[in-house]
Amino acid sequence: MSTRITTYLNTQREAAPLAVFRVFFGVLMFASIVRFWSYGWIKKFYIDPSFHFTFYGFEWVKPLGDYTYLLFAICALSSLFVMVGFKYRWSIIIFFVSFTYIELMDKTMYLNHYYFISMLSFLMIFLPAGAYFSIDAITLSRKRNTTPPQFIPAWTIDSIKLLLGIVYVYAGLAKLNSDWLFKAMPLKIWLPSKFDIPLIGNLMGEEWVQYAFSWFGAGYDLFIPFFLLYKKTRPYAFVMVIIFHVLTRVLFPIGMFPYVMIVSALIFFDAAFHKKIIYAFAKALKYPTALLKTSKQYVPSSAISKKYAVAVVVIFFVIQILLPWRYLAYPGELFWTEEGYRFSWRVMLMEKSGYAQFKIVDGVTGRRFYVDNADFLTPLQEKQMSFQPDFILEYAHYLRDHFESQGHQEVQVYVESYVALNGRLSTTYIDPEVNLAEIEDSFKHKTWVIPFTDEIKGL
Amino acid sequence: MKRIFGILAISLFIYACGGDDTTVSTDDTDTVTPVTFDRSAMLTNWADNIIIPGYQDFVAKVNTLEAQVASFTDTPNDLTAVRAAWLDAYTTWQRVSMFEVGPAETVNLRLNVNIYPANVATIEDNITAGSYNLDLSSNRAAKGFPAIDYLLYGLGEDDAAILAIYNGTNGDAYKQYLLDITADMKTLSTTVFNEWEGDYKETFVANDGASATASTDRFVNDYIFYFEKHLRAGKMGIPGGVFSGSVEPNNIEALYAGGISKDLFIVGLNATQDFFNGKAYNSSAQGESLASYLDELNAIKDGADLSEIINSQFDVSRTVVSALGNFEQELAINPPTNFLNAYDEVQRLVPLLKVDMVSAMSISIDFADADGD
Numbered sequence: 001m002s003t004r005i006t007t008y009l010n011t012q013r014e015a016a017p018l019a020v021f022r023v024f025f026g027v028l029m030f031a032s033i034v035r036f037w038s039y040g041w042i043k044k045f046y047i048d049p050s051f052h053f054t055f056y057g058f059e060w061v062k063p064l065g066d067y068t069y070l071l072f073a074i075c076a077l078s079s080l081f082v083m084v085g086f087k088y089r090w091s092i093i094i095f096f097v098s099f100t101y102i103e104l105m106d107k108t109m110y111l112n113h114y115y116f117i118s119m120l121s122f123l124m125i126f127l128p129a130g131a132y133f134s135i136d137a138i139t140l141s142r143k144r145n146t147t148p149p150q151f152i153p154a155w156t157i158d159s160i161k162l163l164l165g166i167v168y169v170y171a172g173l174a175k176l177n178s179d180w181l182f183k184a185m186p187l188k189i190w191l192p193s194k195f196d197i198p199l200i201g202n203l204m205g206e207e208w209v210q211y212a213f214s215w216f217g218a219g220y221d222l223f224i225p226f227f228l229l230y231k232k233t234r235p236y237a238f239v240m241v242i243i244f245h246v247l248t249r250v251l252f253p254i255g256m257f258p259y260v261m262i263v264s265a266l267i268f269f270d271a272a273f274h275k276k277i278i279y280a281f282a283k284a285l286k287y288p289t290a291l292l293k294t295s296k297q298y299v300p301s302s303a304i305s306k307k308y309a310v311a312v313v314v315i316f317f318v319i320q321i322l323l324p325w326r327y328l329a330y331p332g333e334l335f336w337t338e339e340g341y342r343f344s345w346r347v348m349l350m351e352k353s354g355y356a357q358f359k360i361v362d363g364v365t366g367r368r369f370y371v372d373n374a375d376f377l378t379p380l381q382e383k384q385m386s387f388q389p390d391f392i393l394e395y396a397h398y399l400r401d402h403f404e405s406q407g408h409q410e411v412q413v414y415v416e417s418y419v420a421l422n423g424r425l426s427t428t429y430i431d432p433e434v435n436l437a438e439i440e441d442s443f444k445h446k447t448w449v450i451p452f453t454d455e456i457k458g459l
Numbered sequence: 460m461k462r463i464f465g466i467l468a469i470s471l472f473i474y475a476c477g478g479d480d481t482t483v484s485t486d487d488t489d490t491v492t493p494v495t496f497d498r499s500a501m502l503t504n505w506a507d508n509i510i511i512p513g514y515q516d517f518v519a520k521v522n523t524l525e526a527q528v529a530s531f532t533d534t535p536n537d538l539t540a541v542r543a544a545w546l547d548a549y550t551t552w553q554r555v556s557m558f559e560v561g562p563a564e565t566v567n568l569r570l571n572v573n574i575y576p577a578n579v580a581t582i583e584d585n586i587t588a589g590s591y592n593l594d595l596s597s598n599r600a601a602k603g604f605p606a607i608d609y610l611l612y613g614l615g616e617d618d619a620a621i622l623a624i625y626n627g628t629n630g631d632a633y634k635q636y637l638l639d640i641t642a643d644m645k646t647l648s649t650t651v652f653n654e655w656e657g658d659y660k661e662t663f664v665a666n667d668g669a670s671a672t673a674s675t676d677r678f679v680n681d682y683i684f685y686f687e688k689h690l691r692a693g694k695m696g697i698p699g700g701v702f703s704g705s706v707e708p709n710n711i712e713a714l715y716a717g718g719i720s721k722d723l724f725i726v727g728l729n730a731t732q733d734f735f736n737g738k739a740y741n742s743s744a745q746g747e748s749l750a751s752y753l754d755e756l757n758a759i760k761d762g763a764d765l766s767e768i769i770n771s772q773f774d775v776s777r778t779v780v781s782a783l784g785n786f787e788q789e790l791a792i793n794p795p796t797n798f799l800n801a802y803d804e805v806q807r808l809v810p811l812l813k814v815d816m817v818s819a820m821s822i823s824i825d826f827a828d829a830d831g832d
Contacts, residue, residue, distance in 0.1 A: 111830060192496075192756065193821035196668035205496075255830030348831070353818045355810040362704075369704035370696075418810040425768070426814045 009310060012151040012297050014271035015132035016278050019085070021160060022129040023281075024263040026083025029095070029117070032256045033076040042072055046105055049378050051398055053107035053391055056441060061104040068105075074098050082124075085134020089125065096121040107391065108384045112347050113257040116167060123163060123316060126309040127156040128298050133278050137291055148291055149298035159313055160267050163320070165225035170324050170345040172221030177458025179335075179350070180218065184210040185422035186351035187217075194251055220244055228268040241265045252348065330445050335421060336452035338388055339445065354387030354419035354429060358396065360403050363410025371399060387419045389430065389446050396436035413437040427453050496755040497747065498675050499667035504737050504746030505678070506660045512740035513555040514652040520548035521645050528641045532634035535625035538618055542611050542716070549604045549713065553726040557685040557734065560678050561663060562654035566647050569689070570599055575712055577605035579613070586632045593643045602640040605714070610637050613715035669821075676822045679749070683812050686731050691809065694724045695802045698786065699795060708790040720786045725777065728805070732773040735766075749816065756819055765819060769811050776804045 036042065046052075046063040054061065064071060075098040081091035100118045103109070128149075130136045137148035179185040184207070191204040191213065203209045220240065227237035245258035266274075275292075282289060300306035327340030334341060335350050358371040373382045376398070385391040396413040403411045412435045420426035427450070430436075434448040527544035531537075552573065559569050578600035585591040585601055593602055600606075610633065615621040625633055655663075666674040692702070693712075698720075700706040712720040737748020750766040779801040783789050789798040817823075 189819065189821050193669045195496075195498075196670075253831050257830075351818055351821070353814050355814045357806075360704075367704040370701050372692075372702060418814055420814045420818050423819065425763075425765070426810050 009153065009155060011154040013154045013157055014275065015128070015150060015152040015298065016271050016274035017267055017269070018127060018129045018152060018157050018160070019131075019133040020274045020277050021264070021267050022085065022088075022124070023083055023133075024266070025120075025124070026079050026081075028256060028260050028263060029079035029099075030076055030083065033072055033079065035256065037069075037072060037076075042068055045109055045378075045380070046102075049106070049381060051376055051381070051395075052105060053381065053385070053394055055104055055107055056390070056443070058104045061101060063105045071098055071102060075102065082130075085130040085136050088130020088134060088136050092121060092124050092129070096125060106381075108378075108381045110342060111257075112345055113254070113260065115343055116345075117260070119320070120160075120163060123159060123313065126313050127159065128152050128300075129156075131298050133282065133287065133292065138288070141288075141291055147294040147296050149296045150292065150294045151296070152298040155310070155313075157267065159317070160264070161225070161229070162317060164261075164264055164267070166317075166320055167345050168221050168225050171347050172218055172223075173459050174324075174344065174346045174349055175214070175218035175221060177456050179422045179456050180214050180458075183422070184214045186349070187213050189351045189423055191251070197250060217244075228265060231270075234268060238265055238268075248348075254348075332445075332449070333452035333456055335456060336419075337446060337449050338390075350422055352387045352419065352421050353383070354417060355426070356386040356392060356415050356417040356430070358399055359414040359416065360399060360408070361412040361414065362403075362408045363412055365409075367408075376402075386417065387429070389449050390441065392417065392430060393436055393439060393441050393446075396439075397441075400437040411437055421452075422456075424454055496752050498669075498673075498752075499664055501737070501747035501749075501752060502664045502667055502674050504739075504748065505734075506655070506663055508739035508742075508744070508746055509734060509737070510555075510558050511652075511655050511660065513551075513558065514648070514655055516740065517548070517551045517555045518645075518648050518652045520544070520551045521641075521648050524548045525641050525645050528637055532625075532638055535622055535630070535634070538611060538621065545604070545607050545611060546716070546719065549608075550723065550726055552604060553723050554730040554740075556689065556727065557682055557731060559685065560674075560681050561659050562651040564681075565654075566650060568647055568651055570596075571647055572603035572644055573605065573712075574600045574603065575605040575608075576710055576714055577601065577603075577609045579609060582606055582609060582636070586629070586636045589632055589635075591636075591639075593639065602643055604644075605712075606640055607637065608713055608715045611715075612717070671823060675820075679817065679820070679822050682731070682734065683809075683817070686812060687809050690724070690727045690731065691802070691805050694720065694727065695780075695786075695798070695805060698790060699798050699802055701799070701802060706790050706793065706795060708787065711786050711790070717787060718785045721780065721783060724786075725780060728773070728777055728780070732770070732777075735769065735773070749820075753816065753819055765811075765815055769808070769816065772804070772808050772811055776801075776808060779804045 046068045047065065052063060075095060078091045078095040078098060081087060082095055096118065099114075099121060103114045103118055131149050131152060140146055140148045175181070188207070188210045191210050194204045195201045197204070224237060224240065224244075227233040227240070230237075242262055245262050248254060249258040278292065279289075281287070282292060300309065324340075324344035327334045327344070330337065330339040332339070335352070356373070358373070359368060360371060361368045373385075377385065377395070385395050392415060396415065400411045400413050414432055414434070415430050415436060416432050417429040418426040419429040429450060431448045431450055436448070439448060524541075524544040524547070527541040531541040556569055556573065563569070581598065581601040585598070591598060591601075611621070614624045614633075624630060663674050666672070670676065696702060698707050698711045712723050714720075735748060736750045737746045738744070739746065750770070753766045753769075754764065783797055783801055786798070789795050792798075
C-alpha cells in the first residue's frame with residue numbers, strides 16, 4: 001500500500017493541463033472582479049451599509065472604507081499575475097488572502113461559488129501551477145541558466161479533479177431529498193416565473209418539465225465527475241457540462257459561476273489537448289517553444305516543502321470530505337435551522353424567504369417599540385437575515401447595543417418572524433418569547449428556533 | 460477535438476451575448492397555448508379596470524374640490540360644501556395611493572399630496588411670505604390634503620373663528636394659498652392620469668415579462684410597500700406608538716377634521732383587498748389578479764388556498780378595525796390595547812403578502828441585483 005502511494009506521489013505528468021487551468025482561472029477571476037466593480041457592487045455591498053454580518057470567529061474582518069477598493073484592486077492584480085505566472089506562489093497566496101478577506105467581510109454575500117474559489121485558490125498555493133508556460137519559467141531559464149520543468153507530479157493535477165468531484169457529488173447528494181425529487185421543489189416555484197425565456201419559456205410551467213429538471217439536475221451532479229474521468233465518455237460529458245451550466249446561467253442570476261465550472265472541467269482532458277492550446281498561445285505570444293519541451297521534472301525547492309505540500313493537501317481534503325456531514329450533529333431539519341448548511345455545496349436547493357420584525361423592550365422603563373429594519377440594513381441584508389438564525393441573532397445583538405448606546409437600559413430584543421420554505425405556508429420561525437439579547441452565539445444547537453412543522457426526508 | 464473547440468466557442472459566444480440580468484424580449488408569436496399564467500391579461504385588467512378608472516375618478520373629485528375652493532374663496536361664509544368636497548377627494552385618494560408606479564412615481568404623487576402631519580409652521584410662513592415654490596421638496600409637508608385639512612379645520616377653535624381668518628386682514632393670502640395648493644394637486648393628478656391614458660398604459664402592459672424590472676414584479680413590490688409602510692405603519696402603527704414606544708395621536712391622518720382617520724384607513728384596506736382580487740373600480744366585476752395568479756400557480760398551502768388565507772386575513776383585519784371606536788378615542792386610552800390588537804391583525808397580512816405570496820410567484824422583494832448561488 002505504502003509503496004503504491006509512494007509510486008503515485010512520484011508519478012509525473014505533463015504540466016500543460018495545470019498551466020492551462022491557471023491561465024483560465026486568472027482570466028475568469030480578473031473578469032469576475034472587474035464585473036463586480038463595474039456594477040458598483042463594492043460601494044453598494046461593502047461601503048454603503050452601516051452594518052455588516054460577520055462569520056463566527058471572523059468578526060474582526062471588516063470592510064476597509066474606501067480602502068476596500070484597494071483590496072479589490074490587489075485581488076484583481078494578483079489574479080492577473082496568476083494568469084501570466086509571474087511570481088506565481090506569492091501571487092496565488094495574495095489572491096487567496098485578499099479574495100477570502102473580501103468574502104469574510106459580510107456574510108450576506110456568502111455564495112457557495114465564492115467559497116469554492118477560496119478553497120480552490122488555497123489548494124493552488126501548494127500546486128506548481130506556475131512552473132510551466134509562465135513568466136516565472138522564462139525568468140528561471142534566463143537568470144540561473146537552468147531549464148524550467150515540463151513535467152509535474154500527477155497528484156497536483158488530480159487534486160483539482162478531486163476538488164471538482166467533491167463539489168459535484170456533494171451538490172448531487174444534497175438534492176436527494178423528498179422536496180427535490182418528489183415535489184419538484186423549489187424548481188416548481190422558480191421555473192414558471194421564467195416563462196419569457198425564448199424557445200423554452202412556454203415549457204417552464206409544465207409540471208413534467210419541473211420534475212425532469214429536478215431529476216436530471218440531481219443525476220448530473222452525482223455522475224458528471226465520473227463521466228469526465230472516463231476517457232470514452234469525456235467529450236460527451238463535457239458537452240453536458242456546457243449545456244447544463246449555460247442553462248443554469250439562462251435560468252438563474254448566478255454570475256460567473258457557470259463559466260468557472262465549464263473552464264474547470266477542461267482539467268479532465270488529456271495533456272495532448274492542453275498542449276495544443278498552449279502551443280497555439282505560445283505561437284501567438286512568441287513564447288520560446290524550447291521552454292515547452294525541456295523533458296525536465298518539477299523539483300520542489302526542498303524535500304521538506306514537498307512533504308509539507310502533500311501533507312497540507314491531504315488534511316485539506318479530509319476536511320473537505322467531512323465538513324458537509326457536520327449537519328448530522330444537529331437535531332431538526334437542516335433546511336429550516338441551517339445548522340451546517342453553509343460550506344457544504346448545497347447550491348440552489350431551496351426557496352426560502354422570511355419576515356422578521358424586532359421588538360425592543362427597555363427592561364427598566366418597560367417601554368417597548370418595533371424596529372424598522374430599513375433603518376439599519378440594506379434590502380439584501382434584510383432578506384438574508386429574515387430566514388437565517390445566526391443572522392437574526394447577530395442583528396439582535398447589534399440592535400441591543402445600538403439602543404443601549406441611545407440611553408435605553410437593560411434592553412431586551414424579541415423577534416416576531418415567519419419563514420416559508422419550498423412552497424409551504426409560512427410559520428413562526430424564532431420563539432417570540434426568547435430574549436435574543438441574552439443568547440450567546442455558538443456552534444451549539446439553537447433551541448430558540450421553533451422546530452420545522454413538516455418533514456423533508458433524505459440525506 | 461475540433462468539436463470541443465466548436466462547442467467552447469459557441470458557449471463563449473453565448474456568454475458574450477448574454478449580458479447579465481437582461482431579459483430578451485421576443486415578439487408575441489402565436490405559439491401553443493401557454494401553460495403559464497397570462498401576466499399581460501392581469502396587467503391589462505389592472506390598468507383598464509382598476510388604475511385608470513381610479514385616477515379618472517380621483518381627478519374628477521379633485522376638480523370638484525377645486526370648484527368648491529373657488530366658490531368658498533369667493534365668498535368665505537360657509538365651510539360645509541368645500542369640506543365635503545375635500546373629504547370626497549381624500550377618500551378617493553385612498554383608493555389610488557397604492558399605484559405609485561410609472562407616472563405617479565415620476566412626479567412623486569404620494570409625497571406631494573399626502574404627507575402628514577402637515578407642517579403648520581411652513582404653511583404659515585408661506586402664507587405670510589406670500590410667495591412660495593410648491594415644487595420644492597421642502598414644501599411637501601405644507602401642501603396636499605393634510606395642508607387643506609389644516610386650512611379648513613385647524614385655523615381656529617370653531618367655524619366662526621376659521622371664517623374670521625378668511626375674512627380678516629390677511630384673508631386674501633390664506634385664500635390664495637388654498638387655491639394654489641388645490642391647483643397643485645390638480646396639476647399633478649391630471650398629469651398622472653393623462654400619462655396613463657396616453658402611452659404609459661401600453662408600456663405598462665407590454666412589459667409583461669418576469670424580471671425585476673417587469674411591470675408585475677415592480678408593481679407587486681410597490682403594492683406591498685404601500686401596504687406595509689403607508690397603510691399599516693403610516694395610518695396605524697406610527698400613531699399607535701408601535702415604532703417609538705409611545706402613542707403619537709398627532710400623527711394620525713386628517714388630524715384637524717378629526718374622527719375620520721379610521722374611515723380613511725378602512726377605505727385604503729378595502730382598496731388593497733379589491734386590488735388583490737382584481738375587482739374593477741366601483742363595480743363587482745373581477746378580472747385576472749394576484750389572487751387568480753396564486754390560484755393558477757396552485758399555491759395550496761396546508762390544504763388551504765393561499766388566496767383564501769390572504770382574503771380571510773383581510774376580512775379579519777377589516778372586522779377588527781371596524782369594531783374600534785374612532786382612532787382619536789382609541790389612542791386616548793393608555794395603553795391603547797384594542798387599537799394595538801387590531802394593528803396586529805393588519806400586521807399579519809404583511810408576512811402573508813411579503814413572504815408567502817411573493818415566494819409563490821417567485822418575485823424578488825426589494826430587488827437587489829446580486830448573484831445567487
